[in-house]
Amino acid sequence: MNIILYGPPGSGKTTVGHTLAAQLGRTFIDADVLIAERAGRTIPQIFAEAGEAEFRRMESEVCAELGAQNNLVIAPGGGALLSEANRRKLEKSGVVFCLRADAETLLARLSAAGDRPLLAGPNPAEKLNALLAARRTLYDSFPEQVSTVDQSPAQVSVVILERLQPHEIPLRAPGLQHDILLGYGLLERLPEILRERELTGPTLLVTDENIFRTLDAGRQKTFAHRLPSVVLPAGEQHKNLATLERLYTEFLKHGLDRNSIVIALGGGVLGDMVGFAAATFMRGVRWVNVPTTLLSMVDASLGGKTGVDLPQGKNLVGAFHPPALVISDPLVLNTLPTAERAAGMAEVIKHTLIDDAEQFAELETASAFGSAAQLARNLSVKVRVVQEDPFEKGRRATLNLGHTIGHGVEAASGYQLRHGEAIAIGLHAELLIANNLKWTPPEITERVLAVLRRFGLPTHCPGLEVAHIRQLMSADKKKSGGQLKFALPRGVGDVVWGVTVPEDMIMEALWAVTGGG
Ligand SMILES: NC(=O)c1ccc[n+]([C@@H]2O[C@H](COP(=O)([O-])OP(=O)(O)OC[C@H]3O[C@@H](n4cnc5c(N)ncnc54)[C@H](O)[C@@H]3O)[C@@H](O)[C@H]2O)c1
Ligand SMILES: [Zn+2]
Known part of the structure; x- marks a missing residue:
């Protein structure tokens, strides 16, 4: 480096x-x-x-x-x-x-x-x-x-x-025992890090075509070529059982066994899929997650959830199978398309609203985000929340901020909106509900909207139908007892979970973000 x-x-x-x-x-x-x-x-x-x-x-x-x-x-x-x-x-x-x-x-x-x-x-x-x-x-x-x-x-x-010193963030909770290494240039040191951490055995690297192309053009070539690798097609449409089957076949072809290590080098799609393949191949092999998108660095790579989609819906087949190690190198974000970076910012902003008012204030004036220190600080919010509530009995539901409505918006767009874009709109709508409940003053909503826009995120979805979004929100698997539960902000850095909201307030918020479509 x-x-x-x-x-x-x-x-x-x-x-x-x-x-x-x-x-x-x-x-x-x-x-x-x-x-x-x-x-x-x-x-x-x-x-x-x-x-x-x-x-x-x-x-x-x-x-x-x-x-x-x-x-x-x-x-x-x-x-x-x-x-x-x-x-x-x-x-x-x-x-x-x-x-x-x-x-x-x-x-x-x-x-x-x-x-x-x-x-x-x-x-x-x-x-x-x-x-x-x-x-x-x-x-x-x-x-x-x-x-x-x-x-x-x-x-x-x-x-x-x-x-330049790497950050080493431990994640310790029942069933979740691994470190997150985050620092510049860690990707090119990957083989050495695996050796140091005794993550040895027959090793296979799985990545997607976009990442392989961009990283391959840079110096990372050296390591990508040293490890046997499989290159999968990119995109959520490939996070399915067919790709999974191909992965198992590749695992066998490369002679993987129970002592093997699978490395997932990619965004959330790849990490979810490779993690699930690792969870199920020979009843479970070790894997290392090397997230390459902002979204996967601060969110998807943490927490141990893996899975693939079915034609009927997202993430319907999955397993809890945490990686043995997460290695994040901020340098890989340099090749990330602008829209993907913006999408990741939605989760970054969400984390600051949950538990980092100071970083939120930084974002209000920052022109760039993505230093190792900023990333380490932001992903630590999810680490803290997961450690506090590993079994999703309580506080972990705060990570769902923006998602109750966001998932509905994402689905109503026919997945034309990126997850992060939909979450930005969901955050907007849920803040309006919090305003309506008199939990947060409208000034907070304005500040959050300004930060979302500053980082290139949409805050409205004109053209989507209110009734359609509402109907798809009900399909959200996170609903409990037949009633939608929201995580809502009480201020910056303070989010309450398990909130039921009067139906007319939900509709009003949806009207506001769609422009009444
Ligand atoms: N397991 C979890 O807890 C969890 C949490 C949140 C999201 N997810 C999942 O994550 C997925 C979304 O992940 P994502 O936003 O990372 O999308 P993604 O994995 O599809 O990556 C986005 C695009 O960027 C490309 N790309 C990735 N890294 C790149 C790089 N460094 N340079 C250039 N291009 C690069 C990819 O090829 C892809 O085209 C969804 O399937 C979602 O369900 C999982
Ligand atoms: Zn999300």
Whole structure:
């Protein structure tokens, strides 16, 4: 895994890069220096003699080259990651830390260095401010932000080194005894981690075609090719008995036995299916879940539920069979399609509403989500809830927030809405009910809606029929005693479960989110 340091001029990419590389015994590469060396001219000379287009071409070439290498500390040029393609090439290879400082600090550092072309000519402060304004969205879009204000390069290095440490979160409840390892670059260390944890024996990796294609194009190739693997078609429509049968056949073909380990590398669909295959093959083999979607990292990979769908409905066949280990590497999220990332945010936001008001407040202003620390903190909500109520007698029902109505919305859309999208709409409707019951003030609903929208989620489903949603909600397997039970917020970080709601309030909320369809 590479470590990539990015940020505005004067943020210290080069000095921190040298310090960090020295501490880690790695090579530091300043991409601009490399380009200049290769061209045999300075960057301003390249600009003047060959033009900016030629410089950008050389820059892309260098990004591709560095992205194909490993264990480097890289400082790309200031404008390098404005190109989406360059960003993808580098992010596939490692984690980007965006170094930040206010304009005044940056200017003071640049003046002290004295040789930055940016400062040539009149009014450098104005120029710097314009550059910062133009690039703010880009800088803000990296989940790893590091303030360098009043910090020496050595101190900034320490912060980065700390953030590179993997999180080890134990999950301990009756029948659920495993760790969740979460950290940058864990995927490429997977074979080594399995050995360390004595998860050895005939091993088979199962993934889906999308993941295989995207990861295979990156450096993960090395490990995906070292392990025998099966690549399944992607999508919920394949989470069925036919794919399961194919899996059993592959298990036999690869000589798996009771001492085997099956690795599920994929989203919730793959994890549910492979977990169920592991639960039932030869009456149960060990498996390791390596979630690759945001939704599966914070939700589906935790709790031990596995299963497949039947034509009659989702998750109708299943088993409780927790993995021996969950390994989450936030770097895999870099290739996740935007809509899938947004869908995962619905569960992230749900978790903050259940038990993390502080992280909810962070989300209200955050531009990006997905650092290892943020993920560890968010999934810990589910871990805590599951540990407290392993047998689903009480508090675990809070995880159903947004789902009573959300499941109805998801089904009424004919599964055209992603699960997370439907949950966002369900959250909206259930908050309206909580408002109506006078449990939460409308301001809370507005704040939640703002966060949902901030992360690209829908909050309405015009076109769906109220009666249809209501009818499908009744089919929800979570209904008990013939009555729908809701989990409803009493505020941010405080959710009550087992609530029955007057029918007219349910209908009113459905009218509001559908626009009365
Ligand atoms: N077991 C549980 O407790 C539990 C909880 C919640 C949801 N689920 C289940 O999870 C499933 C939904 O999971 P999901 O949202 O992860 O969907 P998914 O597994 O279908 O993945 C979404 C899409 O993203 C692709 N993809 C996955 N990782 C990628 C990556 N890193 N880069 C590029 N593409 C990638 C997949 O191929 C797929 O096309 C549902 O079947 C649901 O029932 C289970
Ligand atoms: Zn859900």
